[in-house]
Amino acid sequence: MLDPISRVRRFNRAVTSAVGALDTSFLGRGRPLGAARVLNAIGHGRSDVAEIRDYLGLDSGLMSRLLRSLEDEGLIETAAREDDARCRVATLTRAGRREFAAYEALSNAQAEGFLAQHSQREALLAAMDLIASTLTRERVALDEMDPRSEEARHCLGEYYAELGRRFSQGFDVSLSRDPDAKDMRRPRGTFIVAMSDTLPIGCVGLKGTESGYAEVKRLWVAPSARGLRLGRRLMDATESAARELGISLLRLDTNSALPEAGQLYRSTGWRAIPRYNDDPYPDLFFEKQL
Amino acid sequence: MLDPISRVRRFNRAVTSAVGALDTSFLGRGRPLGAARVLNAIGHGRSDVAEIRDYLGLDSGLMSRLLRSLEDEGLIETAAREDDARCRVATLTRAGRREFAAYEALSNAQAEGFLAQHSQREALLAAMDLIASTLTRERVALDEMDPRSEEARHCLGEYYAELGRRFSQGFDVSLSRDPDAKDMRRPRGTFIVAMSDTLPIGCVGLKGTESGYAEVKRLWVAPSARGLRLGRRLMDATESAARELGISLLRLDTNSALPEAGQLYRSTGWRAIPRYNDDPYPDLFFEKQL
DNA sequence: CATGATGTCTGACTTTAGTCAGATATGCCG
DNA sequence: CGGCATATCTGACTAAAGTCAGACATCATG
Structure with missing residues (x-):
């Protein structure tokens, strides 16, 4: 058995x-x-x-x-x-x-x-989150939200914490080019949160710029929701939003310490380009023409 | 939320x-x-x-x-x-x-x-095992079984595999003093398997000897069932069986690479004693008077 | 303002699940 | 063998859930 x-x-x-x-x-x-x-x-x-x-x-x-x-x-x-x-x-x-x-x-x-x-609560909770996310997979809603909302701030907090764990030098938001909330609100951009029932389990930001392109920022999927292709759904939603906003060129930066992200970009039509900013954290840069 | x-x-x-x-x-x-x-x-x-x-x-x-x-x-x-x-x-x-x-x-x-x-099947299955074991915790049955039964062999296989992962020098059963099955059958000893529904999730052997004591061997709990105090229940059942068999002194050996086991023995009345065998793997030895 | 669509309500019905008190057959024990 | 316990079955019942047709009020639209 x-x-x-x-x-x-x-x-x-x-x-x-x-x-x-x-x-x-x-x-x-x-x-x-x-x-x-x-x-x-x-x-x-x-x-x-x-x-x-x-x-x-x-x-x-x-x-x-x-x-x-x-x-x-x-x-x-x-x-x-x-x-x-x-x-x-x-x-x-x-x-x-x-x-x-x-x-x-x-x-x-x-x-x-x-x-x-159970004496290991966190392991039990993680297992429950994983199963609940899998079961409710088709019912995950991608909602545009204010980047200052409670749900968005939760996702961003988890995102920063994870970068801190995965970058060998750690991660300090204040050293990074933290996007201004107003650049991630319509009509300049948007911020999308993936909600499973009442739990925020992923996010992505679209940041408007003055330079003829918009940037994809803060793509994050909760550990319990990985393997469900939610990253791809979030990226698709971002591209749709960008088209609605009349944006035709997208850029993003990422880090080779996040291989699954690079993998996703490469498999969905993004093209590696040279460094286009001076943020200290990223070492990979991509572009996509919509 | x-x-x-x-x-x-x-x-x-x-x-x-x-x-x-x-x-x-x-x-x-x-x-x-x-x-x-x-x-x-x-x-x-x-x-x-x-x-x-x-x-x-x-x-x-x-x-x-x-x-x-x-x-x-x-x-x-x-x-x-x-x-x-x-x-x-x-x-x-x-x-x-x-x-x-x-x-x-x-x-x-x-x-x-x-x-x-889900693209990570094994993670999903592990999560389900963990939750199922937790939910059926009170319904886990401790059954005395033949150490050669399919359930027992499954547990022992998992046990050896885990020792192989946890001992820095690996683990080879043939180098260890592998107990004879007949020493772990009544009336010389016994072998107990913890069954959750149809799934064997833990085991322990009581091995009769000619030396005035019996040995506790092969205590194992499935990873998905740890944290549920099943190890303690298995040990309690072993002690009861030993008493039934008229055994009044128990010994066991273990390894400091398995700290949770040592912790369990120390907290349940076992007393550290000097090495009493020449098995190459153990480095800790315990005794308990019933 | 007539018309069709929508959302709710009511009455009449069925199915499923479950309860309970006996009836019946069998087993056990002195 | 008698007497009591056990296991199942039957009949008579109730509660809950669900189905369906039609009534009624309200809304949207030409």
Whole structure:
């Protein structure tokens, strides 16, 4: 029972029974699972009824009845949406928020209990991130965001930390030509964050310049999301954004200590060019005509 | 959304929807999940009705009806058990084996599809092993087995391979005092394998000698199962077995290149003693009075 | 403002899962 | 053999989930 397929299936069995246990713990609050799921979806900020229905994959009749039962319990209120009275929005009442908090506490306790099983938390978390990223691969959203947003700053922080580990001389942002945030906002450029569920797992910046080209900066993919071809997707998205912005020439610099990046550029139509700036860190320079 | 709890919960969400997708694919064969699960349990070699019921957590009434429906479909046959006619055993018919094979194919395809998502298969598999071992931690069974069994040989092979990696001079079993299998069988000694589901994830041998003590040999825990205190459980089981066998003094040798092992022995009542054999590999020797 | 599309709701229905109290057959033990 | 335990089966029930057709209000558009 040691071949890859058996190992995946052992994982499936383990996880199936764990999921079942969590569902069972949710039943402890005296309400069927369907209603509990709707309540939790609302608690997590999904207010449009159609969105919840879609998210949970429910029939509209069933959905309507579940909303009614939550209303009867006094946990939610529904109202027509301001801009389109055909649609309904649901919000938690005070009692609903209390009940939602109780479900959150159950979920958190379950998660903590799981982490406590293992004496090497970080290894366990890394394994979970890897699997979650793989499973949600097709659902990774590439969102244009402000480079100063919390998500972007998280990615950049991880990116700098990794450069520090991988460059033999370390990495100090202040010595590098740190791009100005305004150069990575439309219409001069953009900044794209790859979001898997609520977790930022990659980023890339497009920095407008005055020199007839734009630069690709800060391409980073979280360790747990490597191997999923996310770097390529981010680069494709950057090129699309550049075309939209009327940019026809892209440049970037990188370092030979990051071989997977160089590999990606070479395999996607980038051409090595001579050094075009005096940043101390890069030793490889590329260009791509769109 | 980067704190540990959120990461665990992101994993839960990802995995819940994947499990749901597998269930849905099973429904494609025109039979409710309950019946499909029973059929698969039988296909995987569980023939006793009581055992299946216990494994799937089903009520006896429900179980009986599910068996009846599979019988009506011509997929299984039930009969009274030879040695106890109150119990029933179920077996697949020819059609049942075909149907079971179709479910297996679905499971395998799903597993392969998942592996194909990722370009670093081994990392993904290691992550799944780690999580599966953590989740099934309480269900790990410590089974006494023949040291020549397939499970035992797998563990020993992994153990030797790891010593080879960790000893600077490598490891060659033939140079070591490889215990005779018969010394690790009752009543002289024993060999214990830790089984997680169908996967052997650890082992330990108790080797009887003529010298007034028994030796603990071949303590190994799979990398994916480290951090779960399995080594301690294996050692406890060995001590219990030794007591049962009337052994009152245990010895073992180990190497300082395996610090976690030395740490375990020191923290569980073992006392360092002088070298007591001429094996070239160990450099640390311990003894414990039971 | 008529028309068709959209989103929600209601009623009537089915399937699946699960519970529980007996009925029945068999095994074990004195 | 009687009496009790065990394993399964049957019938009668409930709860939850899901399906489907049609009703109704609202929106967008020509």
